[in-house]
Structure formats: C-alpha cells, structure tokens
Amino acid sequence: MIIKGFCHPARSTDKFAASVMLLSEGRLQLSTAQGHQVMPLEVVSISEPLGRLPLRLAFPDGSQFIPDDSLLLECVLKARKRTWLHWVERYLPILASSLVLMGLLFALFFTHGIPWLASGIVKALPQSVPMQVGQHVMQTLDGKVLAPTELNIAQQALINQRFQTMVAQLPPMPVKPKLRFRQWHARPNALALSDGSIVVFDALVALAQTPEQLDSILLHELGHIQHQHVMKSIVRSALFTSLVAVLTGESAGLAESFNRAGVFYVMQGYSRKAELEADEFAVTSMLDLYGTTQPMQQMLQLFITPNGIDNELPEWINTHPALGTRVERLGE
Numbered sequence: 495m496i497i498k499g500f501c502h503p504a505r506s507t508d509k510f511a512a513s514v515m516l517l518s519e520g521r522l523q524l525s526t527a528q529g530h531q532v533m534p535l536e537v538v539s540i541s542e543p544l545g546r547l548p549l550r551l552a553f554p555d556g557s558q559f560i561p562d563d564s565l566l567l568e569c570v571l572k573a574r575k576r577t578w579l580h581w582v583e584r585y586l587p588i589l590a591s592s593l594v595l596m597g598l599l600f601a602l603f604f605t606h607g608i609p610w611l612a613s614g615i616v617k618a619l620p621q622s623v624p625m626q627v628g629q630h631v632m633q634t635l636d637g638k639v640l641a642p643t644e645l646n647i648a649q650q651a652l653i654n655q656r657f658q659t660m661v662a663q664l665p666p667m668p669v670k671p672k673l674r675f676r677q678w679h680a681r682p683n684a685l686a687l688s689d690g691s692i693v694v695f696d697a698l699v700a701l702a703q704t705p706e707q708l709d710s711i712l713l714h715e716l717g718h719i720q721h722q723h724v725m726k727s728i729v730r731s732a733l734f735t736s737l738v739a740v741l742t743g744e745s746a747g748l749a750e751s752f753n754r755a756g757v758f759y760v761m762q763g764y765s766r767k768a769e770l771e772a773d774e775f776a777v778t779s780m781l782d783l784y785g786t787t788q789p790m791q792q793m794l795q796l797f798i799t800p801n802g803i804d805n806e807l808p809e810w811i812n813t814h815p816a817l818g819t820r821v822e823r824l825g826e
C-alpha cells in the first residue's frame with residue numbers, strides 16, 4: 495500500500511510531496527520527485543503521534559516523512575508487527591525442533607561420524623605412517639618405562655618361531671607382526687603397537703603354563719593389530735582435537751597432543767569395543783588353530799589366581815569387559 499504525505503529534507507522547512515511503501519523483508523521505500531530510496535525499517539525511527547502532532551518517520555539522513563493520514567500509516571506498521579509475531583508463533587516449533595535436531599546430529603557426529611571417518615583415514619594412510627608411529631612409541635616406551643628382557647636368546651627364539659608359525663596360519667595382517675621382549679615392573683602384560691610390534695613382558699612368559707596359553711594373549715594382541723586399533727585411536731583423537739581447536743580457535747599444542755595420543759592409547763588400553771573386537775579375533779583364531787578356547791580361559795584364570803606372584807593385572811584385563819564376564823563368555 496502506498497501512503498502519501500510530504501517530506502522535509504534535513505535541517506530545512508522545505509516541504510515536498512512524497513510517499514512511502516512497505517516492501518517485503520522489512521524494507522521501506524521512500525519515493526519523492528528525486529527518485530526512490532529503499533532502506534530497512536530498523537533504521538527508520540517512528541515517532542508516536544502526540545496530541546495533534548501527526549506520526550512522523552525520521553530517516554538516517556535527517557529528513558522526515560509526515561503522512562497525510564497518520565492513522566493509516568500506524569495501521570500498516572502495526573499490521574506488519576503482527577505478521578512478524580505470527581510468523582514466529584507459527585515457525586517456533588519448527589525452529590526449536592531444528593535446533594534439537596542440529597544438537598543430535600552434532601552428538602552423532604562425535605559418537606559415530608568421527609570413528610567412521612577415522613576408519614576411512616586409517617585405511618587410506620600409507621604404511622609408512624603406522625610404521626613411524628610404532629617406532630616412535632617404542633622409542634618413547636624404551637626411554638621412559640620399559641627395561642630390557644631377561645629371557646635368554648634360546649627362549650626368545652622358541653617363542654618367536656612358534657609365533658611366526660601361528661601368524662602364517664592367520665588371515666593377512668595390515669602390517670607384519672613381530673615380537674619384542676621387554677620388562678615392565680614385573681607385570682604380566684603385552685602391548686600391540688601400530689607397526690605390528692607386540693611387546694611381550696617377561697612376567698607374562700613366566701605366568702603362562704603352556705605355550706598355548708601364551709598364544710591366546712598374543713592372539714588378543716594380534717586382534718588389535720588386525721583391527722589397527724592404535725592408528726584408529728590416534729586418528730580419532732586427532733580429529734577430535736582438531737575439531738575442538740576449530741570450534742574454540744585454540745590450536746596451540748595440536749601437534750604435541752597427537753604425539754602424546756600414540757603413547758597414551760598403547761599404555762592405557764583401548765575402548766571396550768576395541769577390546770571385544772580383539773577378544774573376538776583371539777577366540778575365532780583359537781578355535782581355528784586349536785579347536786578350543788580352553789587355553790585362553792586358563793590364562794585369564796591365571797591372572798585372577800596367580801601362583802604366589804603378586805600380579806598386577808594388565809590394564810586391558812582389568813578395566814575393560816569384566817574378567818569374570820570374559821571367562822564366562824569364552825566358556826559358551
């Protein structure tokens with residue numbers, strides 16, 4: 495609707511014919527003999543009609559518009575306000591549910607998107623990456639926590655030979671598995687690194703009563719290698735750290751945190767899901783190789799009732815699927 499009236503230029507008592515019109519998207523058009531001017535309604539100040547004074551529109555350049563019919567302009571402006579309120583009322587549920595949906599998508603991205611992305615990235619990485627990460631982690635562990643093995647060469651050779659024969663009968667691994675013998679506070683444990691290294695601690699060799707029992711633990715570690723759990727954990731943590739850095743604008747120490755992640759996952763164990771995957775691999779392989787999971791059950795029992803040795807349980811046995819549940823599950 496066109497509302498006719500007149501216009502006073504800034505700081506002038508001159509007066510000439512003008513009209514205003516409300517356009518879509520909250521814009522207002524002022525038309526004078528000089529031409530049209532379009533501006534958002536927010537920059538126009540609207541004076542309330544006072545007594546006999548008419549309603550006025552004041553523009554940013556100082557000029558003013560006075561309508562012939564104050565009431566008409568008032569009605570048009572109010573109608574607009576109502577339309578806006580009506581729009582909010584109508585779309586508020588949609589707006590609110592969109593926000594909830596966005597939140598959910600965001601959460602899903604963290605719980606499913608990042609692991610999926612990490613898996614894809616790990617598959618696409620050249621082999622030199624897990625090799626270098628594995629070597630770096632091994633160097634760090636050797637420098638900080640591990641001590642040289644006290645097993646003699648003959649014992650090492652015997653375990654190695656058995657291990658290589660076992661690996662040859664398994665499906666191909668993403669990296670070539672190899673054993674490394676070390677000691678760590680007399681703890682019976684083994685760790686899998688991203689380059690295929692399985693670090694076997696002397697106390698684990700001592701704890702196993704049969705070669706098959708030791709094999710069952712090595713098979714669990716081979717499960718971690720088969721599923722590339724170290725690289726997946728590192729990439730997932732890198733993606734997460736980068737995302738947080740992007741969201742918060744805090745990127746200092748990003749590279750340092752990637753390095754720490756490599757050591758962290760090897761030492762602190764993986765997610766429950768990763769442990770179950772490694773167990774599943776061990777169980778399937780035990781059945782293929784020996785036709786039974788009994789040595790694995792016996793080995794897990796040895797962790798519970800050590801023969802007079804004060805065994806500290808390895809992290810993955812201790813914190814992940816409760817040991818009792820795992821022994822039961824194996825029995826099924």
Ligand SMILES: [Zn+2]
Binds near residue numbers: 714718769772810
């Ligand atoms: Zn494990």
